[in-house]
Amino acid sequence: MSDLHTSTEVAIERMREAILSGDLRPGEKLHQDKLAEMLGISRTPLRTALTALAQSGLVSYESNRGFYVREFSFADVAGAFQVRAELEATACRLAASNMSEAAERNLFELVEEGDRLLSSDSLPPENLVPYRRMNVCFHTAIMNLAANPWIRTFVESLHNVPLASDRVIMWRDFYVIRRSHDDHHRIARALSLGQGERAAAIMREHITFALEHLHTQLEQFPGDFLRVPTVDPRPKRARARNQNRRNTA
Amino acid sequence: MSDLHTSTEVAIERMREAILSGDLRPGEKLHQDKLAEMLGISRTPLRTALTALAQSGLVSYESNRGFYVREFSFADVAGAFQVRAELEATACRLAASNMSEAAERNLFELVEEGDRLLSSDSLPPENLVPYRRMNVCFHTAIMNLAANPWIRTFVESLHNVPLASDRVIMWRDFYVIRRSHDDHHRIARALSLGQGERAAAIMREHITFALEHLHTQLEQFPGDFLRVPTVDPRPKRARARNQNRRNTA
DNA sequence: TTTGCACAGAATGTATCCAAAATGGCTTAT
DNA sequence: ATAAGCCATTTTGGATACATTCTGTGCAAA
Structure with missing residues (x-):
């Protein structure tokens, strides 16, 4: 099937999906500990994945300050x-x-x-x-x-x-x-x-x-465009993420 | 000066320079241990840098087989x-x-x-x-x-x-x-x-x-184009590398 | 001689641990 | 009361150690 052999590659793919499908919202901070736990991997491959996504433009990065889901105007x-x-x-x-x-x-x-x-x-x-x-x-x-x-x-x-x-x-x-x-x-x-x-x-x-x-x-029809079905809708458990969003208040 | 705060960023920049200037030759295998030692960092930031360069297309990567300097036709x-x-x-x-x-x-x-x-x-x-x-x-x-x-x-x-x-x-x-x-x-x-x-x-x-x-x-003038002076010719010790080039003959 | 397998060595991928930096709250001085 | 500075906590960055995968060599069997 998928030729994603390493955790890093899996993480890249999952996060890309999560971002494009809107599960990870634009501007959202990508906490490494939480994300790693969520994906069931350690921080090392996660960080590698984040760096890759930063290079390809899906997430932004500032030294020593972390990764954020990139916002597009x-x-x-x-x-x-x-x-x-x-x-x-x-x-x-x-x-x-x-x-x-x-x-x-x-x-x-x-x-x-x-x-x-x-x-x-x-x-x-x-x-x-x-x-x-x-x-x-x-x-x-x-x-x-x-x-x-x-x-x-x-x-x-x-x-x-x-x-x-x-x-x-x-x-x-x-x-x-x-x-x-x-x-x-x-x-x-x-x-x-x-x-x-x-x-x-x-x-x-x-x-x-x-x-x-x-x-x-x-x-x-504003706001109706972030919940877009993916082409390959295999089950992903990376979804269970943005429940606890409101407790930032 | 340079706003490269982390080893990873430094490694990315140095390796980009090394590849574009020809110090790292096309097709060359990028051994992680050797490169890490050469750059004076550990494998963790090096691997992150390599992944980033792979995303941006300067190096190629195969799962579990490593990174190579990409060859361009x-x-x-x-x-x-x-x-x-x-x-x-x-x-x-x-x-x-x-x-x-x-x-x-x-x-x-x-x-x-x-x-x-x-x-x-x-x-x-x-x-x-x-x-x-x-x-x-x-x-x-x-x-x-x-x-x-x-x-x-x-x-x-x-x-x-x-x-x-x-x-x-x-x-x-x-x-x-x-x-x-x-x-x-x-x-x-x-x-x-x-x-x-x-x-x-x-x-x-x-x-x-x-x-x-x-x-x-x-x-x-074939073959005269890989040794191109860099725009920012600050001393790099990553250079001390391509001495043993002729023993490919 | 060639093919297949097995094992040893090496290199890659990941996890854990430690160091450094940033954030946030607190105190203190103005 | 406000603002600057300091300390504790949190979070990120990097190094090391461990696990997994690959490669190549040698031996055995066809």
Whole structure:
């Protein structure tokens, strides 16, 4: 299964989950003793994990003062979308030069899978996870075709920004999803025709609009976005944490 | 001085230096005992430092098998330039909308400083470090003006790719430097005129050409690029390491 | 000769313990 | 009453010791 062999790796993964899912709240102090006990490990691997997460930007750190869950402003989130739009647009431009028979087929298969999942006039809840999976695969496939490892690396790290992740998709408005998938159609077609610039333009707008839509949704349904189901909802006992929050009063 | 308060932070910084300067060679195994002794610290902070460097991509790691200095292919280096070109071009586009009186003045001051450093018909060795400093400041200033923290973050992490760093500049051909600085002039002017797209285009080419030139130089003078002087050449005893290099033959 | 196993040595991963630094409350002087 | 300074407690950082995993060598069997 999971190739997480060491406590450190497990701790990194669990804490990432906990932070992205909101179990650990932004700004929250990460007490080493408590966290270590909570995860059932000692402070050594925990500290290592925290350092790693600090490097990847999910937690902040001050010497001799400890670790805190990093707080992201809306500007951070918006910036993440902006950069993601540029990076993935670049990926499209590059991918257009690297298309192969197989790559083309792969993209169209993903698009068709999306068609199936959206074939009714709504997205049934049981199709939500598969659709998200398809979406991730589609974007990842293009970045792989771009044959530039940095694009993937950076886009992945942008997915660690709470609201900028692929795991957050606005499921309220079916038309938006349909239109978004329409973009996928056009991108795949453009790429297969070697129209890199066109694919890039569509991709840029595809992601830019996602931000705009997120913004709208946030104003309309504020505070409804931190409890996001994870892609891999295996049981985690790291959850039993934020009970005793109020006794700070 | 340096705000590195803990051994861990010192270790991170030293090892980054050692790797980027080539004292630790690509692919080299990083023995924890030896390294710890070498740095005069115990394995605990060293391991933390290694984990951090692994996250930021300078070293690779396999569970229970240890850390290695990451090897970069030329494709990696080329990809780093490619992405850097896009990111910094984006920074220009964004910066153009955020220009202020002070920002404009700052950019022009940097450009003029470059003029002074290049005023003779060659770059005297004692001007090398100041010029490089100016160059870093210029690029950083634009990214700051873009007001998108991710651009800076990612470009900084691309500077951790050995040959893609600002610390590697081809000093052989004075005309290339002059022309490169000419780009700075035009970028500053374009930004001050609100010509974001133009600035972006110049910046993209500015960086793309740097790669092309690096490529040429690598073919012409291979193997001459790993011994790069560091910006901050304070004495480091981590150096006393690569004596026994030839006995790999 | 080659393949597989076992054991010894070494290196990694983790826990525990100690030192250093910071936080918070208290006293004291103004 | 307020503010500065000092001490106790808490928390972090690092060193050491222990457990686990891996590697490589040698021997035995096919």
